[in-house]
Amino acid sequence: MSEQTIRLTQFSHGAGCGCKIAPQVLEQIVHTTSPMAVNPKLLVGNESKDDAAVYDMGNGSALITTTDFFMPIVDDPFDFGRIAAANAISDVYAMGGDPIVAIAILGWPVEKLPADIAARVLEGGRAICAEAGIPLAGGHSIDSPEPIFGLSVNGLVDIRNLKQNNTAREGDLLFITKPLGVGVLSTAQKRGELLPEHYDAMVKQLTTLNKIGASLGNIPGVTAMTDITGFGLMGHLIEMAEGSGLTAQLFYNSIPVLEGVRDYLAKRIVPDATYRNWNSYSNKVAFEKGVNVMEAFSLLPDPQTNGGLLFSVSPNAMDEVVGLLQSKGMDKFIEPIGKLEEKGEKLVRVSA
Incomplete structure (x- = not known):
């Protein structure tokens, strides 16, 4: 088989962060009754649902450590490597930090796919690491049933x-x-229905580093931050609201959506993970009059791979944040998509 005739997505049952375990199931897996060892230098650990662990280095700085991996979301091996690498590095940016080094995690079905395809995946990973200014300094590989x-x-x-x-x-x-919408587009691709112009836009978003997170970290008025990945915007917003003891009001009509996504939704092209996500947290959400509930059901739990950053801003820091976004050419994202309020009956209220 040549690289051109191989469709990597046909070798995986999930796609990108869409293969993450549903939030409800994950809670059962990680739950423990064993006492947690207390380490005063561990600033962020298992006690919260954050993006990475953080360890106090004792000199005013902290080490951020994280890992992320998944099965192919695109067929091109080089692009798959780039996407997976950008997605993993995003966790560091989501904590307000700068990445310094990475090592690779590779699972490969050696009896099904040639080794040179795996080499292209690694090359894609190296390319994104270079863009982030860090070395890909090693790694570990196994023979696995699906490419990872x-x-x-x-x-x-x-x-x-x-x-x-x-x-x-x-x-x-x-x-x-x-x-939002990369989960929908990647599902359309797997079904052979994605238009070329939408594919290009999808890959561009999937491979764009969330570098702005390090700059947002320098702004004291940015009070909380995470990245939007496999649980969708709704899932990660629920984590933020619940962890902060608040309710989030989401301005549905202000949420940006990738071009073409609504056309695919009209054809009922929705990832399976969307339903798993929604079933895990639907009891924590209320929809208000004027919201297109059927569309919102498909978009808000849509699993994002290397999705954007979700962050909260104190009103007195608005000008500074908007100025930063504009300086990075991100004018499309200067309007707030919601606000946080006193905790109510539900964790998220979706308004028009």
Whole structure:
């Protein structure tokens, strides 16, 4: 088989972050009755549902450590490597930090797919690491039933700039840095229905690093931050609201969506993970009059791979945040998509 005739997505049952275990099931897996060892230097660990672990280095800075990997979301091996690498590095940016080094995680069905295809995946990973300014310094590989690729990444952050997902405050405004819909587009691709122009836009978003997270970390008025991945915008917003002891009001009509996504939704092209996500947290959400509930059901739980950052901002820091976004050419994301309020009956209220 040549690289051109191989469709990597046909060798995986899931696609990108859409293969993540549903939130409800994950809670059962990680739940433990064993006492957790207390380590005062562990600033962020298993006690919260954050993007990475954070360890105090004792000199005013902290080590951020994370790992992320998944099965192919695109057929091109080089692009698959780039996407998986960008997605893994995003966890460091989501904590307000800068990545410093990565190692690779590779699972490969050696009896089904040639080794040179795996080499192309690794090359894609190296390309994104180079773009992030870090070395891909090693890794580990296994013979697996499905192709898997990702990274373990370490980063650094000044402790004063550390951002967590459970530190939002009442009255904060909510922003995101990428449009929704890559789960829908990747499902359309797997079904052979994705148009070329939508494929190009999807790959561009999937391979764009969330570097702005390190800059947002420098702004004290950015009170909480996370990245939007396999649980969808709704799932990660619920984590933020619940962890902060608040309710989030989501302005549905203000949420940016990738071009073409609504056309595929009209054809009922929706990832299976969307339903799993929604079933895990639907009892925590209320929809208000004027919202297109059927569309929102498909978009808000849509699993994002290397999705944008979701962050909360104190109103007095609005000008600084908007100025930063504009300086990075991100004018499409200067409008808030929601706000945080006193905790109510539901964790998220979706309004028009």
